[in-house]
Amino acid sequence: MLHKVNTQTKIQSINEFVIKFANVNGSGSASANALFAKTVLRMGVVATPRNIFPSNIQGLPTWYEVRVSEAGHLAARGDTCDLMVAMNPQTWEQDIRSIEPGGYLFYDNTRHVAADQFRNDITVIGVPLTQMSNDAYENPRQRQLFKNIIGLGALAALLGLDTKAIEDLFTEQFKGKEKLVAANVQALHMGFDWVKTHLDDPVHIKVKAANTVGDRIFVDGNTAASLGAVYGGATVCAWYPITPSSSLAEGFANYCAKLRVDKETDRNKFAIVQTEDELASIGMVIGAAWNGARAFTATSGPGISLMQEFIGLAYFAEIPAVIFDVQRAGPSTGMPTRTQQSDIMTCAYASHGDTKHVLLIPEDPYECFEFGALAFDLADRLQTPVFVMLDLEIGMNERLSKPFQWDDSRNLDRGKIMTEEDLEAGNKFGRYLDVDGDGIPFRTYPGTHPSKGAFFTRGTSKDSMARYSEEGKDYQENMERLLKKHDTARHLVPAAIEKRAEKPTRFGVIYYGSTSPAMDEACQLLAQSGIHVDLLRVRAFPFGDEVKAFIADHEKTFVLEQNREGQLRSLLINELEINPAILVKIVHFDGAPITVGFVTDVISHKISSLQGA
Amino acid sequence: MLHKVNTQTKIQSINEFVIKFANVNGSGSASANALFAKTVLRMGVVATPRNIFPSNIQGLPTWYEVRVSEAGHLAARGDTCDLMVAMNPQTWEQDIRSIEPGGYLFYDNTRHVAADQFRNDITVIGVPLTQMSNDAYENPRQRQLFKNIIGLGALAALLGLDTKAIEDLFTEQFKGKEKLVAANVQALHMGFDWVKTHLDDPVHIKVKAANTVGDRIFVDGNTAASLGAVYGGATVCAWYPITPSSSLAEGFANYCAKLRVDKETDRNKFAIVQTEDELASIGMVIGAAWNGARAFTATSGPGISLMQEFIGLAYFAEIPAVIFDVQRAGPSTGMPTRTQQSDIMTCAYASHGDTKHVLLIPEDPYECFEFGALAFDLADRLQTPVFVMLDLEIGMNERLSKPFQWDDSRNLDRGKIMTEEDLEAGNKFGRYLDVDGDGIPFRTYPGTHPSKGAFFTRGTSKDSMARYSEEGKDYQENMERLLKKHDTARHLVPAAIEKRAEKPTRFGVIYYGSTSPAMDEACQLLAQSGIHVDLLRVRAFPFGDEVKAFIADHEKTFVLEQNREGQLRSLLINELEINPAILVKIVHFDGAPITVGFVTDVISHKISSLQGA
Amino acid sequence: MTFMAKPKFHHPQLQKNALGYTRRDYEGPVSTLCAGCGHDSISAAIIRAVYELDLPPHRIAKLSGIGCSSKTPTYFLGASHGFNSVHGRMPSVLTGANLANKDLIYLGISGDGDSASIGLGQFAHSVRRGVNMVYIVANNGVYGLTKGQFSATSDKGAKSKRGALNKDEAIDLVGMALQLGATFVGRSFSGDKDQLVPLIKAALNHKGAAFIDCLSPCVAFNNHDGSTKSFDYIREHNEALNSLDFITGRQEITVEYKPGTVETVTQHDGSRLRLRKIADDYDVHDRIAALSYMQQRAAHGEIVTGLLYVDPEPQDLHAHLNTIEQPLNSLGTHALVPGQTALDKINAAFR
Amino acid sequence: MTFMAKPKFHHPQLQKNALGYTRRDYEGPVSTLCAGCGHDSISAAIIRAVYELDLPPHRIAKLSGIGCSSKTPTYFLGASHGFNSVHGRMPSVLTGANLANKDLIYLGISGDGDSASIGLGQFAHSVRRGVNMVYIVANNGVYGLTKGQFSATSDKGAKSKRGALNKDEAIDLVGMALQLGATFVGRSFSGDKDQLVPLIKAALNHKGAAFIDCLSPCVAFNNHDGSTKSFDYIREHNEALNSLDFITGRQEITVEYKPGTVETVTQHDGSRLRLRKIADDYDVHDRIAALSYMQQRAAHGEIVTGLLYVDPEPQDLHAHLNTIEQPLNSLGTHALVPGQTALDKINAAFR
Ligand SMILES: Cc1ncc(C[n+]2csc(CCOP(=O)(O)OP(=O)(O)O)c2C)c(N)n1
Ligand SMILES: Cc1ncc(C[n+]2csc(CCOP(=O)(O)OP(=O)(O)O)c2C)c(N)n1
Ligand code: SF4
Ligand code: SF4
Numbered sequence A, B: 001m002l003h004k005v006n007t008q009t010k011i012q013s014i015n016e017f018v019i020k021f022a023n024v025n026g027s028g029s030a031s032a033n034a035l036f037a038k039t040v041l042r043m044g045v046v047a048t049p050r051n052i053f054p055s056n057i058q059g060l061p062t063w064y065e066v067r068v069s070e071a072g073h074l075a076a077r078g079d080t081c082d083l084m085v086a087m088n089p090q091t092w093e094q095d096i097r098s099i100e101p102g103g104y105l106f107y108d109n110t111r112h113v114a115a116d117q118f119r120n121d122i123t124v125i126g127v128p129l130t131q132m133s134n135d136a137y138e139n140p141r142q143r144q145l146f147k148n149i150i151g152l153g154a155l156a157a158l159l160g161l162d163t164k165a166i167e168d169l170f171t172e173q174f175k176g177k178e179k180l181v182a183a184n185v186q187a188l189h190m191g192f193d194w195v196k197t198h199l200d201d202p203v204h205i206k207v208k209a210a211n212t213v214g215d216r217i218f219v220d221g222n223t224a225a226s227l228g229a230v231y232g233g234a235t236v237c238a239w240y241p242i243t244p245s246s247s248l249a250e251g252f253a254n255y256c257a258k259l260r261v262d263k264e265t266d267r268n269k270f271a272i273v274q275t276e277d278e279l280a281s282i283g284m285v286i287g288a289a290w291n292g293a294r295a296f297t298a299t300s301g302p303g304i305s306l307m308q309e310f311i312g313l314a315y316f317a318e319i320p321a322v323i324f325d326v327q328r329a330g331p332s333t334g335m336p337t338r339t340q341q342s343d344i345m346t347c348a349y350a351s352h353g354d355t356k357h358v359l360l361i362p363e364d365p366y367e368c369f370e371f372g373a374l375a376f377d378l379a380d381r382l383q384t385p386v387f388v389m390l391d392l393e394i395g396m397n398e399r400l401s402k403p404f405q406w407d408d409s410r411n412l413d414r415g416k417i418m419t420e421e422d423l424e425a426g427n428k429f430g431r432y433l434d435v436d437g438d439g440i441p442f443r444t445y446p447g448t449h450p451s452k453g454a455f456f457t458r459g460t461s462k463d464s465m466a467r468y469s470e471e472g473k474d475y476q477e478n479m480e481r482l483l484k485k486h487d488t489a490r491h492l493v494p495a496a497i498e499k500r501a502e503k504p505t506r507f508g509v510i511y512y513g514s515t516s517p518a519m520d521e522a523c524q525l526l527a528q529s530g531i532h533v534d535l536l537r538v539r540a541f542p543f544g545d546e547v548k549a550f551i552a553d554h555e556k557t558f559v560l561e562q563n564r565e566g567q568l569r570s571l572l573i574n575e576l577e578i579n580p581a582i583l584v585k586i587v588h589f590d591g592a593p594i595t596v597g598f599v600t601d602v603i604s605h606k607i608s609s610l611q612g613a
Numbered sequence C, D: 001m002t003f004m005a006k007p008k009f010h011h012p013q014l015q016k017n018a019l020g021y022t023r024r025d026y027e028g029p030v031s032t033l034c035a036g037c038g039h040d041s042i043s044a045a046i047i048r049a050v051y052e053l054d055l056p057p058h059r060i061a062k063l064s065g066i067g068c069s070s071k072t073p074t075y076f077l078g079a080s081h082g083f084n085s086v087h088g089r090m091p092s093v094l095t096g097a098n099l100a101n102k103d104l105i106y107l108g109i110s111g112d113g114d115s116a117s118i119g120l121g122q123f124a125h126s127v128r129r130g131v132n133m134v135y136i137v138a139n140n141g142v143y144g145l146t147k148g149q150f151s152a153t154s155d156k157g158a159k160s161k162r163g164a165l166n167k168d169e170a171i172d173l174v175g176m177a178l179q180l181g182a183t184f185v186g187r188s189f190s191g192d193k194d195q196l197v198p199l200i201k202a203a204l205n206h207k208g209a210a211f212i213d214c215l216s217p218c219v220a221f222n223n224h225d226g227s228t229k230s231f232d233y234i235r236e237h238n239e240a241l242n243s244l245d246f247i248t249g250r251q252e253i254t255v256e257y258k259p260g261t262v263e264t265v266t267q268h269d270g271s272r273l274r275l276r277k278i279a280d281d282y283d284v285h286d287r288i289a290a291l292s293y294m295q296q297r298a299a300h301g302e303i304v305t306g307l308l309y310v311d312p313e314p315q316d317l318h319a320h321l322n323t324i325e326q327p328l329n330s331l332g333t334h335a336l337v338p339g340q341t342a343l344d345k346i347n348a349a350f351r
């Protein structure tokens, strides 16, 4: 039934809106929600979903927010939605509050809700989902599951979704289980028909088929990164479960099972160990990498903290090790299911003593794949730990992304390895000799040659021939070579990407990682209101010359990040010797993904106050 | 026998010289060496010894370097010495090399050394120590031990040491074992008499009684810090052995055994646990501190790395925890018996996520005591981890220091505690409520009240009433309060100490910790050559306003530190928003203590090149 | 199947114990665990045990690591201070807390992932130090909170919900605790309150390292066929060694049993554990025999439950450290700070 | 007292083994340990074992943690790659190395502090995973390198050099290894080469997790009266279970023994362990009995040495993981990178 509650001008929109599903976790709503997003995509309209879920398994509130945008915007728009599918009584009040004026509320009116529980400025659509489901099904599990599908059917009718597309998705999902397909189709139409029968097109937000998706794929960053690890030639994965990184390791296991089992023998070209903790994970990675396999771990903040001692060892003993850090809100256990970019400093300077590490910072699933593979080449070339810095927002949400690409002529770059043949040929080998002037020495794999090339690896100081040494000179030379190596890394890591504003401007913005869609869209909005900023997306540490040049080119550069301290800004100041006065810190760190609204507001404010001054 | 080897002008000096003993570790030379330093001190002349020892137990080279300085200089002078006591054939060559032209070599000529093993520009004094000892003693252990005492006797004769002072030291050392006293006195005179009989006063370096020691005490920093912990009211110590921090925990145990055993019951007012690792150490400290005891651990770099996760917990859950970090050369295992100041960044920003910690940085044993006690008050007041940053140089070497002082009217400041009475009186309690606007909330100890004041402590996000919360607003408010608390800390920690040059200058120097004596002396030397610099010794992080003011006051400020990266400089730039261009990095990081020579040279060079420019 | 129900009591909530507290005074906020989770039954058993022992709730400190199991301290004894620390490290935090104040009762709650994987070292060392505590592992053989990976107590050959087989040897925490010198060792099942509640009561009165391995099925991720930690599997393979009555020093023993079938263990504080033996030849004071009995039965697929070992005269860490009677956290300036006079002597020794 | 001597061989150094190597080819640089340290004797035993087994030195990887014991890999097998990692974490590094290349032999050297204190968790988990390795703990009951603190294997009641008494329960690594499923478990004494060398040889040929607890006195800090890890104490309390001959598959058995006194265990690779039994009723294949025997004897103050347990058909981690025959570190682009065609399919699945 439709409550007409003093409706204001209704929001009218085709293919540009935000819908939010408020659910209880563990209630089986997730798959119906995902169907919604996929259906929109199948209709050729960009849809970007975000899961907001608690750190618990069952019974607490979760939300699934979908931004539908024919214009192609992928970012979280702001704190509000246009249509709320309110299925969770626990959060009813806050859910109602978050609807835009003129927006819509969709709810299950099986249970009566008093009139004062609504708002006057929204359109309320009640559909008796539970009742329909209970009438149609006996089994409690079925009742629960099909209620969600009935709801989807109702939404399809209200928003003009292509039911054929949904039916196709059922067919793909339940391949071989035709009965299930039929049952789902039936439930879908139950909801659809109810709306068509009882309501008179109350929702003026619509999805219309379009052509903005193209060949893009819909995938989450953890899956993409795990595939990157497969293509990067990783054979050893040692990991310990932790939100939001577990699905990266689990994704690797899935892809390996598909792509890396030897056809003839049915045996595995990979080894995956779920370890007892993060110390063991990174220890195994280091052991495997020392022994010539490509190895990685995936973790999040607490794991990074636990790995500190070992990371220092890998730095000082010069062992390639790839670490995917899917960042979440810290410090400590923090908010395990919320997103943040707050491990930047911890990773860049990980471990006691003087260290400096290489970070790769992907913006989306495409780069998760690309950097995921690249990390292994870089680690081998540089013989040092390489961090790939994802965050929960990129890692655990599916989103549209360029399709993955691979150059089949590309070979794994194993870096400077001295082989048995090289040794046999009499090549001089000193494990820590800087033969090429780039700070990167040669290494041998254990077991290479019966009498040459063996060396002892240690976390203590040594001379260039890898002999234990407590000589100040040996120590200092080695430490300086490591700095040189870090400088070499500057030229190997992905360069920052610049986007110049249409009009010349004194203002630049530096941003990175999951901030990217919000920044891109905000930049357009700002330009529309006459505010122009040049953009630089940093993709790695150490920073290339282009970063310094960009900053030098602007009177003020805003550094936009999702942490409290402005950690990348600190890195920029410290490593590029920048005057802090010209780098303006902008931070968003409440654990929710940064929104277009936030970015637009804060930059326009900052600029107007700077211009006022 | 005295080899007169083409002697140049001999070094002539009274009470100003460096003597170095080259020994093999585990050979029992340590106590004779210490007697040397103490004798000089007893003669009223300042003597500062440094142990340079390997990371092993027996058989490798060690050195004991003593700077004798009536002028009172405590720093390492440079890489050379005036008199080398060369008792270790393994290091003969480098030992000979390190003697200043015109200097002296003292060696055991029982074994013949070919003439080409010496230098032409030094005076060589051979004394048949082994032979004398073997002639006089049967037992191999006695032979070994008394050889060292015979050597001391010979040196006493050569340098003019007061044998009475040495004899007194024997008497004190072997109180109640008169036989040992007599035996040692005999050996001493054997050496003394040999020199008087066979040599004609070849050494023109002398020690003469003076009056420059005053009431100062001769003690190492670890011992001082452990005493600080006793006076600071620490009752729980959880530690794991690691060089160079073990003697701090062991010192605490010693003092507790003396000062903290209940007379009546013979039971302990302290609990010390040698844990299974550093994670357990910091975990116990956190548990004890949560439960209202003052607790600490002592460790070094690798331990700090292992503690990272727990440190983040203590920060976020706001638990006082005192951590003594006796720094050594990193990264990784690095050089465990060499000194460095390279955990500054790791400690200041310890753990993943956004964190910021309080550091206290003592310069000498006096401040080790003072800050050792103060750390507990600060930790309780601020309810956060407090690091006391020693280093091997301060921690493990005895040196002259002001005597320890205590104000008997001082009470342990337990910070904001809500007691049973407060709760009973109806005071409102919310664990994370910022009632006073300083960011510091009240806490209750577990078990305080039957029905009020209990709360749940966690590493996850919470609201101000300590209830679990994943709300962005609660999270952000809490994180901002923590920043406010950090700002409050600025006013509570020891202020930096400024020493203005005699003449106005454009140049300042910031330094800290064990760099202090070298800087002080260098400052005098520079002034003598017309170079004036103002000094600021930073004693804590966060930095007080005086630090910012000092930097603002100077065109260039040199930041002098013992690490590769210039870590304190990074902190200054980052936290005070200083333009890096005005902070000049000067680093010394080969693991040896920074020397006067280094500081003088590098500052005069930098200044002349700046003035040239 | 009472063990499947959420902790709802059939008894009147408002009956008062000797201290005048109702059972509600021992409860906490509503649990956020899955409906039917074994862990909630353990919480209920703890509430009952503490209530029945007439312990003032605020004199108990609850500590835990991270995991679904480690969340439970939020849901019981709301008037107690609690500490949800970091993953696998509850034992050290508890040890420290215990050092600070020997007068509280320390209840450590952990999971199998928390204690047998990441926390194995801390578990072992806290036990061998004899920390006076009740250490309960809510053992479901799986990582609940991270959604169903094997834990180190998963049996070799056990099947995960997704069908993977576990190939690693299982860690038997009871075996470890016995080897490491725990002075009270029991195993129970969240579904068996009659066994679990007296076991917890006895452990709470034990003045040493008391360890209880409590099987506690995870209905979300480890309650399927092929799991060896499902409700059904445990019920079928449970072999109770003995059943226990816990009698405080104050209480009188009323019921009489036939000689031989009952053993009474008197603890240091006068409380008694009355064991009704089921396995006749089992000696609850023989650590070595207990260990080998456990292992033999385990090799036959049996899960032995009950009180497995107890030392009625345990020594705890405070005894080893010879600490004073008064809690360390109650000592003030006067007791702790030696003052300038002492310092003068110390200074003199350094000249 | 040969065990007191520095590793100097009475046999001619230059005699060649089947591979044409002399014993010198298995040595390393001069040890920097204290003269008389038990650890040096273990190094010597390793050198002899590897030499006599005709193993090419470079096919062995030596890994260790931190401590005097962990330094020893520098001093033997100079032609092997070595890895002196971080304190207590050798097991994970070794496991990773093993995963990368199953064709090398992995020799892990650790200390009692390294394995029983900080490294207990990694020790336990590497053992329960069945990593194919020889894991030797040079057990001196003390922290040598940090100058004499108690380690977790110090016996309760043992006295430190400074006179302090240890109050904590000792951790018995052999007991742990047995419980955790090690497939080869032995204990020996650095002073008893005749026992130690064949034990190491047998372990090197064992294709699973082989653990040897080797008592190895610290002459600097734990060789005094009151120590239970001194040379004298160990010699007096040593109870050898059996003595072992290791016979490779190639060798013939020549000497005959009376039936009953000798047991021959044939390993998977055809090598044989010939055990001359001293304790008659001891069954080297019964894990549970072994454990309880150990503990019983330990309770009587005896240190049982010898081969304590062996499974002649062990399964190792690679078997569990079903990895291919070829070492993973030898796989190249072709074997590992699926290429664009596969990617096209994957992309399609995401539309
Ligand atoms: C250092 C660290 N690593 C990983 C995690 C993620 N994590 C949270 S709970 C958990 C496992 C919990 O398993 P268990 O202790 O058995 O508890 P259960 O949920 O099964 O009751 C893990 C791995 C974490 N919180 N901290
Ligand atoms: C993380 C860390 N903590 C502490 C130390 C200091 N440390 C070096 S060796 C050692 C103990 C070694 O004892 P053990 O393993 O028994 O070897 P031993 O020297 O007795 O052979 C310790 C605590 C360290 N290197 N790293
Ligand atoms: S996931 Fe398992 S362990 Fe966690 S609450 Fe649910 S049933 Fe309990
Ligand atoms: S200190 Fe002990 S363990 Fe270390 S080398 Fe010396 S004798 Fe061996």
Ligand SMILES: [Mg+2]
Pocket: C067, C069, C111, C112, C113, C138, C139, C140, C141, C142, C143, C144, C151
């Ligand atoms: Mg579990």
Ligand SMILES: [Mg+2]
Pocket: D067, D069, D111, D112, D113, D138, D139, D140, D141, D142, D143, D144, D151
């Ligand atoms: Mg040891």
